[in-house]
Amino acid sequence: MTEITTIAPAPVATAATPASAPAPKVENNSIFRHALYVVSENPVTGLSFGLFLLIALCALFGPYIVPFDPLASDTAAALSPPSWKHWFGTDQLGRDIFSRVIVATRLDFIIAITSVALVFALGGFAGIAAGFFLGWTDRIVGRISDTIMAFPLFVLAMGIVAALGNTVTNIVIATAIINFPLYVRVARAEANVRREAGFVQAARLSGNSDFRILFGHILPNIMPIMMVQISLTMGYAILNAAGLSFIGLGVRAPTPEWGIMVAEGAANIISGEWWIALFPGLALMIAVFTFNLLGDGLRDLVDPQRRT
């Protein structure tokens, strides 16, 4: 990746990071060209975009394209290793693991997306409000996120799910809560930098209300950086949700979900049936890997200065 740093950033690059300058209007065409440039310069980023498309397709169409019903058991074919008929083998009830892994994509994806959307709305808003208004708002938001950070995060998520009840919705809520401080930190820092920026002052002088400035001027400007944060936390959200369902929280047994599938295969590892746990685990790994790489790629796109 060292070769990338030596290449001068594309002309749009400076325009895409409004540090203190008013947001210049970047034409869509040049953003697209810049995206193409970043993807072609860094094949890993290209790969991650490709993987992301694959995951999105599985989430959208998975249930319609799989060869077997993910819940149908066939005890005659139980615990058969990967073969032409069952690509990933079958589990102890004879269910086709390939179908289950593909179908599970949607549920894992939905859990991650909803929790990230929730924390983006809450944490992002609290963060920009804290960075913009400072004073009491800042102190209260800061105290809340400090308190959350005082817990080991996964442990707090366990506690929240235990207290609110063992459902998928509560897994989403718990995942959102433990990511809250991350969003607050980024949004606060970015909003604070722009607080006294020229374009904000201009907007204020032309009589815009505080809320209009927050949502109409500051939020659009920090969106690119928040997008990077979203992609990076997606991977973490998937890991967290899978970890919770691995210990038996949230998603219930017959439902295909990666974490619970690994848990079901865990007992069979000792007796050598590796395929039950391996494939959902690999799917989990690829998904997290994709979102992490995608986050790095997006960061290159919106913030060339931080390129690695």
Added chain:
Amino acid sequence: MAIMLKRMTLIIPNLIGVIIVTFLLTRALPGDPAAYFAGPAATKESVEQIRKSLGLDKPLIVQFGSYVSELAHGNLGTSLTTGQPVLTEIKNRLPASAELTLFGLILSIVIAVPLGILAAVKQGSWIDHTCRIVATAGVSLPVFFTGLLLVYVFYYILGWSPAPLGRLDVFASAPTQITGFYLIDSLVTGNWSAFRSSLNQLLLPGLTLCIFSLAPIARMTRASMLTVLSSEFIRTARASGLDSRTVIITYAFRNAMLPVVTTLGMVFSFLLGANVLVEKVFAWPGIGSYAVEALISSDFAPVQGFVLTMAILYVALNLLIDLLYGVIDPRVRLEA
């Protein structure tokens, strides 16, 4: 000493926050806690009676007061399934968890720090690339999955490791209890068979946690070493003819340590969570698996006790890290 006191006062708001949150978590139990504790066959009167005896009919603030005073007396409630006080169980199981976590962390530091230094010194070499691959892969691997992979390879295929069932194999007996850390206890008492047995059991789960925490430490060491190595005083030291070993270890590393120690705080947060998953995979009798068992049987007192214990441990660890700053960098001491 003065700094220590100052740091101590800084953690008080954190502790208060932690206690408020755990209190709210106990009161947010699904449904009516009184009906829950009374059991399914309870009559209306007995539910009322339990509500009174638990103090649930009083205002929230009074309930909070009695919760805090219970905590001050070291009372975390009683587990419904085992009938044991939660505090005793946590106390008995904590050494197992602590031994595992610390073993994993130390292993990880021993590997990650030299790897990060080498990657920074020989930037662009194969060590650097290895470091990057390890860092990216380590972040993406679910910790329970790594654990299962290791079990499959080292237990099922190679047969080098014992079955992943607890801290000792069935034939060995536990060493005399001194610290509760089997490795240390068996060494002190000279109990070699227990030492070997517990080390064998500890290796795989420890390695799992190590792989998990390797990435952030290696990444941070590399980044921080790169920053320091490009600074003026390193150039001066080099120009003065000091050999590169002295420059890298004595001059650069000491200055690069501060951000690494900061990352340790975050690593601990992840490790304490990952510990729960690893304990489940390896049937490790620590507080994580205690909490998981309680969670599955909807036994809430142990879960709350566990969350509180972990949070207090974590706050204490962060305090320790703060104090470490002062040891590493005397300037921090002056500022305080």
